[in-house]
Structures are given as C-alpha cells and as structure tokens.
Amino acid sequence: MAGNTASLSYDDLWPRAGDWPGSETINGDLDLALIGIPTARTSLSSTNADATPAAVRDALRRxxxxxxxxxxxxxxxxxxxxxxxVDPDGEEDAATQRVADVATRSRLVVAxxxxxxxxVPAALGAWGSxxxxxxLITFDAHYDLRDGRSNGSPVRRLVEAGLDGRRIVQIGIQDFANSRAYAERAxxxxxxxxxxxxxxxxSVDDVLAEALExxxxxxxxxxxDLDVDVCDRSVAPACPASAPGGIAAHELRRAARVAAQHPRVSSIDITEIDATTDAVDGRTVRLAALCVLEAAAGLAVR
Structure with missing residues (x-):
C-alpha cells in the first residue's frame, strides 16, 4: 500500500478531496453519498478486500x-x-437496508x-422496490453468473431477485477468463x-450510450458495477483476477464520469480491490479514488 497521507503538504489554495462530513450530520437531501461495503468472506480468491474502503478514503486526500x-x-x-x-457478508439484508436508507436521501450512491x-446489497438497496x-451495467472481465454465493455470483443473484436479464449489459468481458457454460447462461x-x-x-462514451439505453x-x-479487474493488470495489480490486456485506467475513469451523468443511474460500486496487495505506489487504490471523483464530476453535469 502507498504511504500514509498524514504527511501530505497543506495549502489553503489547494484543497484536498475526501474530507466529507458524515451523512448523519447533514440535514436534508444529498447529491452524492459514499458508503463502504467491505465484503470479502465469500471471495473465490484469497483477499483482504474489506480493507479497501478505508484505503480509498485515504487516497482521496491525494x-x-x-x-x-x-x-x-x-x-x-x-x-x-x-x-x-458492519458485516455485509454475514448480514446482507441489513446491508441492503442500510444502502436503501442512504439512497432515499441521495441522488447518487457510490459504494x-x-x-x-x-x-448485491449495493444494487438492491439503491433500487428498492x-x-x-x-x-444493470457491469464493467468486468467476468460474467459473475456462477452458481452458489460468492464474488463470482452477483449478477446471477440479482437476476434471481427479479432483475430482467434483457436489461443487463456487461462490458469488458475477456477471453480466457470465463467458461463456455457461463457464456451460454448469459x-x-x-x-x-x-x-x-x-x-x-x-469509445467508452459510445459503448455506454448503448448500454444506458x-x-x-x-x-x-x-x-x-465498476469491477476494477476489468483493467489491465499493470494499472490494477491489487485486483486478484486482473489480467494483462484489460482496459486502460483512463477508460475506467471515463466510464465512471459518463455513467454518473445519466439521470437514471442511481448507484455505482467500485469493487474487487485488495488494498493490502497493491503496488508500492498504491496505483489500484488511487484509481478507485479517482473513479469516486469522476462520478462526482459526472453528477455535477446532470
């Protein structure tokens, strides 16, 4: 992980991002609410992804x-x-309700x-009834249609919860990272x-225009869903399943901004980063932090 941001310089004319108040301290509606959903226990790969929300918040200050x-x-x-x-793996229904509570006050939830x-709790909570x-739009190298309950099954589970597969668009699906059976399921x-x-x-803009429609x-x-393992491994080494040949960092950032501009996009998640395995320069976590800011910038354009 990158060094602690406590040593960053201070300049009155160069404010830092991320110093956002707690949602409970603000009366009235919010434009954007950030919420951490530190799932990790059902991952198909060994991961400390539950450490990532705190790391992204820290990186925002850069x-x-x-x-x-x-x-x-x-x-x-x-x-x-x-x-x-707290414990979104063990108390998923409570996690969904927590997202729903935040979503009722916010134009955009970024999880x-x-x-x-x-x-799963991010989408179901934001969608409500x-x-x-x-x-659903996913930027992901994988279909996430696996059987069972894991980080490889959220799309299938959302379909089982009532989502129509004809309104799902999956962008960035990679060769040699999936199976014939799940391609046929899609x-x-x-x-x-x-x-x-x-x-x-x-272009990302062109693809997203189709997907949003x-x-x-x-x-x-x-x-x-911005699953960061859709990116090339050179820019996302902290994603256990990222591979050489994925999309570029600028493409993921652009996706976050363009998606947030759309009035029907109510929620965005940023997932699959294990901050404890990042490169020394913190490049994967920093990319996630920049996606948060890109989403905020896109929302401002609405």
Whole structure:
C-alpha cells in the first residue's frame, strides 16, 4: 500500500478531496453519498478486500476536488460519507437496508467494496422496490453468473431477485477468463455482452450510450458495477483476477464520469480491490479514488 497521507503538504489554495462530513450530520437531501461495503468472506480468491474502503478514503486526500471542465464543479454538490456497513457478508439484508436508507436521501450512491459480492446489497438497496424495472451495467472481465454465493455470483443473484436479464449489459468481458457454460447462461438470460475487444474499436462514451439505453429501457433505476479487474493488470495489480490486456485506467475513469451523468443511474460500486496487495505506489487504490471523483464530476453535469 502507498504511504500514509498524514504527511501530505497543506495549502489553503489547494484543497484536498475526501474530507466529507458524515451523512448523519447533514440535514436534508444529498447529491452524492459514499458508503463502504467491505465484503470479502465469500471471495473465490484469497483477499483482504474489506480493507479497501478505508484505503480509498485515504487516497482521496491525494487529489483535489477541482475539475477543469467548467460544468463539472464538485464544489456545488452536497457530499457525505455514510461510513462502512458492519458485516455485509454475514448480514446482507441489513446491508441492503442500510444502502436503501442512504439512497432515499441521495441522488447518487457510490459504494466502495469489498469484493464483487458488494454489488448485491449495493444494487438492491439503491433500487428498492423497482427491481422489476431496474437495469444493470457491469464493467468486468467476468460474467459473475456462477452458481452458489460468492464474488463470482452477483449478477446471477440479482437476476434471481427479479432483475430482467434483457436489461443487463456487461462490458469488458475477456477471453480466457470465463467458461463456455457461463457464456451460454448469459445468452439464455438475454444479457448484452460487449467484450473487451470492442473497446479497442469503440469509445467508452459510445459503448455506454448503448448500454444506458438498454439498461434504462423500462424506465427504472440503473446500477453500474465498476469491477476494477476489468483493467489491465499493470494499472490494477491489487485486483486478484486482473489480467494483462484489460482496459486502460483512463477508460475506467471515463466510464465512471459518463455513467454518473445519466439521470437514471442511481448507484455505482467500485469493487474487487485488495488494498493490502497493491503496488508500492498504491496505483489500484488511487484509481478507485479517482473513479469516486469522476462520478462526482459526472453528477455535477446532470
């Protein structure tokens, strides 16, 4: 992990991001609420992903809230941190309800995993009673349609909870990282799959425009899962399943900003990072922190 941010310099004219008040201290509605869902116990790979929400919060202080685009002014937003959910693996229903409580006050919930099991309470909590009309977009190297309960099963579990597979779009699915059986399951469920190679020929904006249209076709809320192992291993070494040849860091950052601009996107999660295994420079955790800021900048544009 990168060094502690306590030694960072101080400058009145260079404010740092991430010093957000607790959600309970703010009366009224929020624009963006950050919440930690530190899932790790059902992971298919050995992980300390439960340490990641705290690491991302720390990394946020390495950055400024300033964006050069004149309409992406984070300072106009009411931002708050709802803290971490206690034991989301063991008390998933309570975790879902906690997200729901935060979502009722927020235009956008940004959930920090944890492994990809965090996607289930993050999405269900944000959707509330709208599961039947909801949509899901994943940036992920994997289908996450496995049997059982693990970080490899959240998409299947959301379908079983009532999500229509025809309003699921999976972006960045990689060769040699999945099986024929789960690819066939995705087809049977009506899931739209946009493989990693498509992003070599199409822009993130173009792909997301298609995905948002599909996921939002019933007029319900959309959850966006940013599984960071969709990225190239050079920029995401702290993701146990990241592989050489994944998408670039700038593509994931762009996805976070463009997705947050869309009025039907009610929640975004950032998952599958084990902060304790990051490179010395903290590059994976820093990418996650920048995705939080990109989402805030996108929300400011709405």
């Amino acid at each position: 950055y400024s809230p300033f964006a050069h685009a004149p309409d992406a002014d984070i300072d106009v937003l009411t931002l708050a941190d709802a803290g971490d959910i 920090l995993g944890g492994d990809n099991a965090a996607t 709208d599961v039947a009309t909801a949509g 087809r049977e469920l009506g899931i739209t799959v946009i493989g990693r190679d498509a992003l070599l020929e199409r 599909i996921a939002g076709s019933a007029g319900g809320p959309i959850h966006v």
